[in-house]
Amino acid sequence: MKRKYEILMLLLFAVLLGFSCSQTDGDSSGALPERKDIAEEYTWNLNDLYSGLEAWEAEFQSVENSIPELKTYQGKLDHSGDIILECLKKRDELASRIDKLYVxxxxxxxxxxxxxxxxSRxxxxxxxxxxxxxxxSYIVPELQTIAGKTLERYIENTPGLDMYGHYFHDLNRSRSHILNPDQERLLAMTGDMARTPGRVHEMLTVTDIRFPKVKNEEGKWVELxxxxxxxxLYSEDPDVRRGAFxxxxxxxxxxxxVNAAAFDGMLKADIFYARARNFESTLHASLFSDNIPTDxxxxxxxxVHNNLEPLRKYMELRKQVLGVDNLHLYDTSVPIVPEAGEKVPYEEARQKVLEALHPLGxxxxxxxxxxxxxxxxxxxxTRGKTNGAYSWGTYDAPHPYILMNYNDTRDNMFTLAHELGHTIHSMLTNKNQPYIYSDYSxxxxxVASTMNEALLLDHLLKTTEDPNIRLALMDQWADNIVGTLYTQVLFAEFEKTIHEKAEAGIPITAETLNETYMAILKSYYGDSLVLDDLYKLTWGRIGHFYRSFYVYVYATSISASTYLSGKILDGNSQAVSDYLDMLKAGGSDYPINLLKNAGVDMSKPDAVNYTLQKFGEIVDEMSRAL
Known part of the structure; x- marks a missing residue:
């Protein structure tokens, strides 16, 4: 099932990738606008899901009453292929309806x-x-008690059961990590408890924390x-940047x-589930479902550690452009040329995104x-709205939805293209796959989201001859590589290190988290910039850490999309077809296989090295241009 905070929520990062901002500065006091102040056309229409709360409540009651029906299949799955098929179809139908209610x-x-x-809802x-x-919870353990040859016979003799072929193959691969029905039931009952650390972090960082007022570029006090x-962080005024930081x-x-206690709770939950299911480590447990080797x-x-020199060179370039003796991390988002910060209204942004996507047909x-x-x-x-950006949908719905916090910047336009990539991926998957394979990895x-960013960048570079704007776009791409590849791998290394410490029995406190994060941060940037001591607290801002070992996919994906977009932009029609086939395939195969079919092998370092090499070349070109 697709679940926020566990599977589908695809937020962009606050650090270096950038959370989006409000449309205006709100009222004269600098407060954020309320939702009622936003024109309806810029809000999502949830009536496309249900006509209203009464319809939602009626469906909730219907689903709640239907769940016990699944009990009738328990203990009978080994009787025939027909019973297996009927049970799985009933399970998937109710799962899809719950997804819709949940979304x-x-x-x-x-x-x-x-x-x-x-x-409450x-x-x-x-x-x-x-x-x-x-x-x-009994279904998987029961299916795994059926002998392989018997199950093969059921599939061969039961029309429709072959649809679950990949599902059965994956179950067989998972046999050593599935417990008996009673134990699986107990694990399923822990679901609410396991979500608690993430909910605590969300309520703290989104709802309860109130940030101070700081001065903007106009000298006005606005609520942070x-x-x-x-x-x-885009401001040319160093006092504004430092004040915001x-x-x-x-x-x-x-x-x-408090934040560290929530983080520790999340780590303990990860360790509990990994050990309960007989995995070698929390990393192994997290990558297993996608059949991705820990290597x-x-x-x-x-x-990335072998290619840190271009990152540090890019920081030195920024230092020279700003003309400062000491470059702080909060200085690294300032545009190298003024055009990088020019306004891009939402209407203009969505038009340019559409123009950029023509190569995909x-x-x-x-x-x-x-x-x-x-x-x-x-x-x-708006006030109270969750941070960031995501695309989120459900199989049994007309379309997915996109959450933005748009603020008329070029970076926001790239965020829009990014989330639209997720949305169309879901649309194509749901149209071409049964529910069981709609939950793609x-x-x-x-890859689907960063592909759209790559196409947008190419379109913008091709539609301007202004050397300053072109330089700004190169800087946009370079900054994106820093945020999406270098920074996410830094986060991934932090996750791996802190999980290993927790697994070794080392107490996880704020001090442990601060020291671990800061040591890794320094290993990436070296002496190329000043790392203020407060940056050790970055772990407390990143909600993605509550979806453990997730962030690394940003790095692998931008590498894959950079590689594949080159083929598509060269006019290779087969590359377009192969790429769209990958989007349509959903979760019907393991993700590494899907990418191989699309033209890139992520079990090898080629795509990552290609992207980092291109980053180095862009930095050199920017240096010459400046």
Missing amino acids: YAHLAMDSDTRNPEFQ ANRIASLEVRFHEMV SPGRYYQM EGMYGTYEKFQN VYDNLIES EDYLKLAKEGLYGRWIDVYE LFVAE
């Missing part, structure tokens, strides 16, 4: 996390989902927010012990236009 409730809550009714469907998993923080991280410093993760970290463009103009997107930041998901 509606959480989209509403994300639009205003302060609303207690929204919170989200909690109710989350609890129902846990009860559903508890009810179906995650969106405005990133906007202020100190306001943001100084606030997190006050809550570091891929380790090799990625090694490849008319069918892709049609879906893109529907998404951009059909109220699938919640555009602007994050390993391929981020």
Whole structure:
């Protein structure tokens, strides 16, 4: 099932990738606007899911009443292929309906996390989902007791059961990690508890924390927010950048012990599940579902460490351009040329995104236009709205939805293209696959999003001859590589290191987290910039850490999409076809195989090295241009 915080939520990072910001500075006091102040056309239309709350409640009751029906199959799955097929179809039907209920409730809550009714509805469907998993927890263990030859005979003699071929193959691969039915039921019952650390972090960082007011470029005091923080990092005024940094991280410093307790709870949950299911480590447990060897993760970290010189050279270039003796990390988002910070209104952004996607064909463009103009997107930041950006949908719905916090910057335009890539990926998957394969892996998901960014960059470079704008776009791409490849691998290394410490029994406190993060941060940047001590608290800002060992896919994906986009932009029609076939395939095969079919082998370092080499070349070209 697709679940926020566990599977489908695809937020962009606050650090170096950039949370988006509000449409305006709000009222004269600098407060964020309320949702009612935003024009309807810039809000998502949840009526496409349900006609209203009464319809949602009626469906909730219907699903709740239907869940016990799945009990009738328990103990009977080895009787015939027909019973297996009937059980799996019933399970998938209810799972799809629960997904839809879950998505509606959480989209509403994300639009205003302060609303207690929204919170209550989200909690109710989350609890129902846990009860559903508890009810179906017997299915996998029972299927795994059936002899392989018997199951093959059932598949051969039962029309329709062959649809689950890949599913059965994956179950067979997982036999040593599946427990008996009673133990699986107990694990399923822990679902609500396991989500608690992430919910604590979310409520703390999104709802309860109030950031101070800081001065903007106009000298006005405005309330700091995650969106405005990133906007202020673009400022040419060093006092504004420093003030935003100190306001943001100084606030997190006050809550570091509570934050660390939530983080420790998440680590303990990861270790519990990994050991309960007989995995070698939490990393092994996290990568197993996608059938990705841990060597891929380790090799990625090694490849980046072997290519840190271009990163440091890029920082030195920024230092020279700013004309400062000391470059701070909060200085590294300042545009190298003024054009990098020019305004890109939302209307202009969605038009340029559409123009950029022409290489992917008319069918892709049609879906893109529907998404951009059909109220699938919640555009602007408002008080109480969740941070960041994501694409989130459900199989049994007309379309996915996109959450934005748009603030008229070029970076926001790239975020829009990014999330639209996820959305169309989901549309193509749901159209071409049964529910069981609609939940594609994050390993391929981020290829779909970063592909759109690559095409947008190429379009913008081709449609301007202004050398300063071209330089700004190269800087945009270089900054994206820093944020999406270098920074995410840094995060991935931190995750691996802190999990290993927890698995070794080392107490995880704020001090442990701070020291671990800062040591890794220094190993990446060396002496190329000043790393203020408060940056040790970055771990407390990154919600993605509560989806363990997830962030590395940003790095592998941008490498894969950089490699594949080169083929597509060369006019290779077969490359386009192969790429779209990958989007349509959903989760019907393992992600490494899907990418191989699309033309890139991520079990080898070629795509990562190619991307880092290109980054180095771009930095050299920027140096010559400047």
